Amino acid sequence: MKEYIPCLDNKDAIGRLASTEHGEKWERHCPAGKSRLCCIIPPPLGYKRPIRWPKSRDEVWYSNVPHTRLVADKGGQNWIQSQKDKFVFPGGGTQFAHGADQYLDQMAEMVPELAFGERTRVALDIGCGVASWGAYLLSRNVLTLSIAPKDVHENQIQFALERGVPAMVAVLATRRLLYPSQAFDLIHCSRCRINWTRDDGILLAEVNRIMRGGGYFAWAAQPVYKHEPSSLQAWNDMADLAKNLCWKLVAKKGYIAIWQKPVDNSCYLKRAPGTLPPLCDSNDDPDSVWYVAMKACISPLPGNGLGRNITKWPSRLSLPPERLKAVNSDALQAKPEVFRAEQRYWTAIVEGYLRGLGLKKEDIRNVMDMRAGYGGFAAALISQKVDWWVMNVVPKSGVNTLPVIYDRGLIGVAHDWCEAFDTYPRTYDLIHAAGVFMLEKNRCNAAHIILEMDRILRPGGWVLIRESRYMAAELEFLAKSVKWHTRILETESENLVESGNAFICLTNSYEQDLRTVILCGGRSSVLVL
Structure with a gap:
């Protein structure tokens, strides 16, 4: 139970699956009704406050993730080693035993156009191990989301987050x-x-869907460099599928092959009839993802270039992206103006958070924004030069702003807060939620949301919630029921933090068995921290 992920550990639902041939047992199967546990997940025995960033990149406490299977399985590949009361991460991987930095240098040499930290800002590492590739890209101003299933190496993501x-x-x-x-x-x-080539290339077609026009796919695998018949066949099959996707092989050296996705639809339209995978139906929405089945088809690129014409980092963080035009919202103002206004608002709010709440920058690293909007909270942290990373969550019940978040050079994910999030307990140092409870009040049980926040929050962590006034009493009661330290502060307006009062929400409670929650309410709003 100490590592319980409700929607991934539902053994009853997994046992009823008609098939597990394609990895169905690793997907979401959320408990409902009486099968949904309403309890607090305890930390493991001997849990310590995590080692702080950037030192944590290279070492974590053994007691926080007390599992040695990865050491036994992957220690020889320079992934992870055990030393006394810590796990250490030398920076290696299965295909880069000599270190991620050397591997990244090789990629940059093979394809200079990658331009880490300028043209390449947002990356995805699939089957990431302990995430050393992404960890070392951070120093090159590349924000990498590392993903892997909770499978036989079930703690690799937990190590990455720690x-x-x-x-x-x-x-x-x-x-x-x-x-x-x-x-x-x-x-x-x-x-x-x-x-990648199974079922008419459905998995690589999914990679193609989420890869930006003109973006790159890097594959490091035995078929790239081995020459026995089975590897040659695997390489030929992969190369043929990539060609059918209209990807261009731009570099192949040693054990790495790198392809580039086209920037428009001209190649797709020239393919021979019957080529697989086909183009997706015109009524398919490539941004519809919540419990949507993968499709073995190619999502055409927008004819107007939306999503492709991205400014280099760091300019892309502050410029309204072109895909802002496609966001389906009820905004009465021109959307670029709403975008800029949101950024000014969150810049002022974040300045107040950092001034007045007693947040120690060095004590926080992993952050979640439960209702991210255009990513203004995360962008404001970057502008303040705070070395935290933010998982921007876009609730499925609201406006889909995820494309804008990624176009800004941030990362995020779609989610339904009536269900559990796909991460381990004790993931985040700080959770921020603006209007989440009001948004979901007619759909979700607030107690379930609070329990889920408690599950993914680290001991001693912070919760910052901006909510309508009438939610405050209920939220305070729920917060106290899970042993959060709470404080209510009345304010006069939505501009409470911009007022410059450094003590409006001051707290310094960091006891290991407590989380910190402060409620700040006013005539029109309540801030729950």
Whole structure:
């Protein structure tokens, strides 16, 4: 139970599956009704406050993730080693035993156009191991989301998160990944044990959906460099499928092959009739992902270039992206103006958080924004030069702003807060939620949301929630029921933090068995922290 993920550990539902041939047992199967546990998940015996970033990139406490299977299975590949009361991460991987930095240098030499930290800002590492590839890309200004299933190496994502590296549990099986179309500038798979060519290339077609036009797919695997018949056949099958997807092989050296996705639809329209995978139906929405089945088809690129014409980092963080035009919202103002206004608002709010709440920057690394909007909270943290990473969550019951979040150079995921999130207990140091309870009040049980927040929050962590005034009493009661330290502060307006009062929400409670929650209410709003 100490590592319980409700929608991935539902053994009853998994046992009733008609088939597990395509990885169905690693997908979401959420408990409902009486089978849904309403309890607090305890930390393991001897749990310590995590080692802080950036030191945590290279070492974590053994007692926080007390599992040695990865050491036994992968220690010889320089993934992870055990030293006294810690696990240490030398920076290696199955295909880069000499270190991730050397491996990244090789990729940059093979394809200079990757331009890490400029053209390439957002990456995805599939089957990531302990996420060393993504961990070392951070120093190159590349934000990598590392994903892997909760499978036989079930704690790899837990190790990644304990290190302070962006990661979540996810699997390529039968459903679309919970990311929008044209999300990632670079997608990487190093010995990720995925049969890319099965079922008419359905899995690589899914990679194609989430890869930006002009983006790159890097594959490090035995078929790239081995020459026995089975490897040659696997390489030929992969090369043929990539060609059918209109990917161009731009580099192949040693054990790495790198393809580039086209920037428009001209190649798709020139393919021979009957070529597989076909183009998707015109009524298919490539950004619809919640419990949507994967499709062995190619999502055409927008004819107007939306999602493709991205400014280099860091300019893309602050410029309204073109896909903002496609966001289906009820905004009365021009959307670029709403975008800029949101950014000004969150910049002021975040400045107040950092000034007035007693948040110690060095004590926080992993952050979640439960209702991210355009990603203004995360962007404001970057502008304040705070070395935290943010998982931007876009609730399925609201406006789908995920494409905009990725176009800004941030990461995020679609989710329904009536269900559990796909991460381990004790993932986040800080959880931010603006309007989540009001949004979901007619759909979800607030107690279930609070319990889920408690599950994924680290001991001693912080919760910051902005809500309507009438929710405050209920939320305070629920917060106290899970042993959170709470404080209510009345305010006069929505501009409470912009007022400059440094003590409006001050707290310094960091006891290991407590979380910190402060409620700040006013005439029109309540801030729950």
